[in-house]
Amino acid sequence: MPKILVTRNVGPEAMKLLQATPFELIVNPEDAEPSREWVLENISDPEVVAACIMHGQPSDKVDAELLAHAGKGLKVISTFSVGFDHIDVKAANARGIKIGHTPGVLSDSVADIATMLVLMTMRRVEEGIALVKSGGWPHLPWAPFVMCGPGMNHPNLTIGFLGFGRISECVVDRLLAFTNKSAPPRIVYNSSRARDNQAEIDAKFSQRWGVDVQRVEKDTLAEQADIVIVLCALTPETTDAVDAAFLKKMKKTAVLVNAARGPIVNSEDLNAALDAGELFGAGLDVITGEPHIAPDHPLVLNKRCVVIPHMGSADYDTRNAMADLCVRNAIAGAEGKALPAEVKV
Amino acid sequence: MPKILVTRNVGPEAMKLLQATPFELIVNPEDAEPSREWVLENISDPEVVAACIMHGQPSDKVDAELLAHAGKGLKVISTFSVGFDHIDVKAANARGIKIGHTPGVLSDSVADIATMLVLMTMRRVEEGIALVKSGGWPHLPWAPFVMCGPGMNHPNLTIGFLGFGRISECVVDRLLAFTNKSAPPRIVYNSSRARDNQAEIDAKFSQRWGVDVQRVEKDTLAEQADIVIVLCALTPETTDAVDAAFLKKMKKTAVLVNAARGPIVNSEDLNAALDAGELFGAGLDVITGEPHIAPDHPLVLNKRCVVIPHMGSADYDTRNAMADLCVRNAIAGAEGKALPAEVKV
Incomplete structure (x- = not known):
């Protein structure tokens, strides 16, 4: 048998x-x-x-x-x-x-988590939760701009994707429900290599969403994006794709989300860049070394970084x-x- | 002068x-x-x-x-x-x-936070963050359904709003980017009183979003909604609108989000209902007594509840x-x- x-x-x-x-x-x-x-x-x-x-x-x-x-x-x-x-x-x-x-x-489910991490990171939710849990809320002096972060409704945002497969497309569907209607965002992405008919492909994407979509080199993406979302496969080429050089090029007001695989983002470089204020914040569903992440891992302790335990596809x-x-x-x-x-x- | x-x-x-x-x-x-x-x-x-x-x-x-x-x-x-x-x-x-x-x-900004809290609550992010911070991730036994929550793509969700003003409308715009396209959600809401032309109003809403929208009584909303979002004004009538009786009627798999004013949700009743498993989870941008919330507040300690420090409108x-x-x-x-x-x- x-x-x-x-x-x-x-x-x-x-x-x-x-x-x-x-x-x-x-x-x-x-x-x-x-x-x-x-x-x-x-x-x-x-x-x-x-x-x-x-x-x-x-x-x-x-x-x-x-x-x-x-x-x-x-x-x-x-x-x-x-x-x-x-x-x-x-x-x-x-x-x-x-x-x-x-x-x-699992595309929808991972796209939900990636979108959530974008919102949490822009709006400093890790810091907010920590403030409440540490008993700091009563002592937070209210002020017009206290605990503020960049908003999704900001005019003419640039949203960048490392990897532009099905999950990234689902994230675009979601983010466009949040972004500014009269000054819509621009989408840039980097994929392993430019195709022969790249302009045609990008024109189709642009038409589908009614916003400008363009494949760009990784450096351009780092420089221009207000939101960087990592959703590529882990390969030898994508390992450490987000390293010190990439992070240094990012806008100080930009956020980074990784919902793909940990080693695509270099943890030491990310922590140093966050501490140096080279970017605004980071949201990680995945992290190098998972699940063996100690509570004193620098990125777990970093208040501008939220780390969740690889829950991208965790819905029933x-x-x-x-x-x-x-x-x-x-x-x-x-x-x-x-x-x-x-x-x- | x-x-x-x-x-x-x-x-x-x-x-x-x-x-x-x-x-x-x-x-x-x-x-x-x-x-x-x-x-x-x-x-x-x-x-x-x-x-x-x-x-x-x-x-x-x-x-x-x-x-x-x-x-x-x-x-x-x-x-x-x-x-x-x-x-x-x-x-x-x-x-x-x-x-x-x-x-x-501030409609867009608060709608962003409300939507984020819906995602965080359904997907148990409070618990996930706490697991990482406590050093529990390495010891989490992986299993097909570990750390799972209800998904936004579930067929035929019912989304309920207490209060259906401009912010609620912005939340609908956002949530429809996440929900199931082939089995779309239904929207129910409760407002202070039914209007004479209620059917006409609801038909207009339904047409606008391409999904069924209907004003219902509060009890019906509690019974039917998979997601309950509180976005009404705080008045003597809405104080404790979400109390033990309301919570008892909710689905065990449903989540509650409050992005309006704390006293609309009774904190003691919510904590008891969460402990009794009467609902799946809660996300609060506001809470009675804020900002004087101690770290041992039962809802701050409850792992099925995320509390953030009233950040709804906190973007630059x-x-x-x-x-x-x-x-x-x-x-x-x-x-x-x-x-x-x-x-x-």
Whole structure:
């Protein structure tokens, strides 16, 4: 009897889909990360044809060790995530194992968090919360401009994106509901390289939103943007894309939001730039070294920086949709069919 | 020489407008709240024809005491705020003193904060920030639904407003950029009383936004709304509008945001309801007793409640626009002209 391995309960709805198949299920009995040994032992079962794995569980790392243990029948590994930096895709493919992931379904959810972080950062909410919690509110001398930040309704803002995929487009949809109607913003973005038909692409974007949209070089983006939003994939090229040189070029009144992957923004450089007043504030859903972030991490202590624990896709509908796609990738692969969402590298 | 009293420097741009008038200025020399004595002494100057006052300064309360001190020449009191619960308008009007305020100019800014609090509350950001700051992130066991909250993209949300003035309309503009396009939300609101042409009014709103908009009774709103946003004026009728009975009727998955005035939501009842799981979370820009909120205030300690220190209008453009309107009200009143924005009760 062919089997599907599930390294973590994926919720009642997606589990029902699995139970409705003819496949036997091997499910981690605990609602906790299994041991690496449990994963390696079960994936070596020659009857296991598909495996649902997690991004957030180090036990599920798909490396040479895991692939060496994989049974001969294994056809697909399906990760509960859009990112696949925990999977050696090439090595898996070389062994004839397809990799499934969950793109698309979390765009809205991550765009919500990115937009929220823009608002929180411009309006100094980290500082505001800290003031209340420290008992400082009663002693805050009221004044016309106390605790003020730049506003979203400011005329002719420039909004910059590092990476301009589907999530960035969703963020544009949202931010345009906040920005000044009579003096609308301009959108600039940087993507890995300019296309041959770049002007045509940008004209289409501009028409779609009714505001000027333009691909620019990274330095131009740093210099011009009032809001910088990082939403590119983590690659060797994008690692430290936001470094001391980038930050130094930013406007003193500008804010930075990272809702992609931690290492795209250099933490030491960001902290130094915030302390030097080179930018107004930063909002991070992700940070290098997560989740091993100590409470005395300089960016956690920095009052112009808000750090939240990678909650971009953490809403019930989104996680259910991810579970659904993860399970459908596994079932399709187990049945020898094309995956609804296969990672192609 | 007729004089204008200014109880707090209102920023360089607005001060310039005052300096360009023929009026002599009496300006509080400190960038701090003046003493009550200073206000009472100066307002009693028979040559003072106009006064610019602050909402956030208890020294500036316009009550029987202040009106008894007011000089005979006083024609206008102009408050740097849209709210005027610190002013006895009827008594002032009875003395022939007009009251100016600053409506309209802060709608966008407050709507930004209200929308941000909706997102923060649904997505458990208070809890997320606290987790990072307490060093809990490394020990958070990852799981598919850990730290999840309800999502803005959930199909067929019901969004409810207590008070449906200009700020609420701005919030609708923003929230519709986040909500589900194929299963759009429904908007319900409660205003002081149903109008004769209520159906016509609601049809116009529905047409404007392309979603169903309807005035409902308060109980219906409490029962049906997934998101409750308080944006009504504070009056004897709206005091404690959100009390134990209201909260008990709310959905367990719903969130509450107050961006109006603290006493509209009963703090004790809210805290008990959050602890009992009667609603999912709350976001407060305002709270009864502010700014005298201790760090051990139950709502400050409650991890399902985020409290920020009344920052609704705290962006530079907005505060400058408020200063401008406040000063223009004072100058117009001093000149015996109609105020750009007079409080009518």
